Amino acid sequence: MRPFDGPAIIGLSGGPDSLALVAAAAAEGKDVRAVVVDHGLQEGSADVTRRAVAAAERMGVPAEVVRVEVGAAPGESVEAVAREARYAALAEAANRDGREIWVAHTREDQAETLLLGALRGNPAGMAPVSVLESGPRLVRPFLTTRRADTAGACEELGLGAWHDPMNDDLAYQRVSIRKRILPALAEVLGGDAVPALARTADRIAADQAYIEQSADLTPTADCAALAAAPAPIRQRRIMAWLRERGISVSGAQLADIERLCTDWRGQGPVTISGGVRVERRGGGLNVDKQA
Known part of the structure; x- marks a missing residue:
């Protein structure tokens, strides 16, 4: 303390x-x-x-x-x-x-x-x-x-x-990880898995802090700017843009949204839960919320 x-x-x-x-x-x-x-x-x-x-x-x-x-x-x-x-x-x-x-x-x-x-x-x-x-x-x-x-x-x-x-309550993913996955990992490793996992998480957090201090991570929907950025920057700028709109996505969904910028072939929108879709329109990303 x-x-x-x-x-x-x-x-x-x-x-x-x-x-x-x-x-x-x-x-x-x-x-x-x-x-x-x-x-x-x-x-x-x-x-x-x-x-x-x-x-x-x-x-x-x-x-x-x-x-x-x-x-x-x-x-x-x-x-x-x-x-x-x-x-x-x-x-x-x-x-x-x-x-x-x-x-x-x-x-x-x-x-x-x-x-x-x-x-x-x-x-x-x-x-x-x-x-x-x-x-x-x-x-x-x-x-x-x-x-x-x-x-x-x-x-x-x-x-x-x-x-x-x-x-x-094992219905919650965090509880299931705590009570099932971590003990199983400890059995596989022959010892406590928490220290190694936590050190890895520490490094990821430190990398994230460095990127936040060193790069422009302002939200943007401009596909040209996103395509030109390195992947770690592009992903964070897309995520920031989505957070502004109250949207969270999985890793697979983020990858599909990235491809709207980096591998544009006229593909359709990326569907998120709750009737939300992210599509490319006029050179930029756009959120469409279905009724």
Whole structure:
């Protein structure tokens, strides 16, 4: 925690990772306050948030509850929509008095993020520090910390961490990776797979940060400009253009959209979920949302 000074808000769920982060910040006298986001997705969520606030306040950290609405459209991931709503709420709270946002992602989260991204064709890693489009810095002080250590700290301190039942639901891809894939990889390797996966994710995050600092990644739909750019730049500029329109794509879909610029032969539009299509029109990319 010592390299991070804040002032900051901490995204607190009441689980062991975020409770341990609040405890560490309190022990080191950091200028922090906690924000507990209630998504209202589970029965009893209001009670969970009250207990999280009480735990933070017992450690001398002021805390508040922010309630958000999570409405996923057909074909959208409820998990992804909830995450977007959560970060929007944290950013709003941080921007009120110029604070950073601290979240308690661990080494396991980094490894899981790499595998999830790779399976979707977009391998990714989380940076220790990044900046959200809405303004505040996003800091991950526990990115080199193991999940067993946060759970152990909460047990030692008697914090009574909440266990989210969604973390046992194999219908969620991240949970399935955590409970099925990582143990299977450990069996194949004859040892813990998390450190190697997390180091790979660290390198990807560092590469991404370098590219962001060194290249023009502004959104564009200009096919000529995109075709002339190196592939890593082209892909990021297309992704930025899509994000502006609230669209996320898989790796295969991104490759098809790229070909609208680099290998144009009059092909038809690329179909995305939710009735969205990306097509080439008049030398540029265009989004068509079907009713």
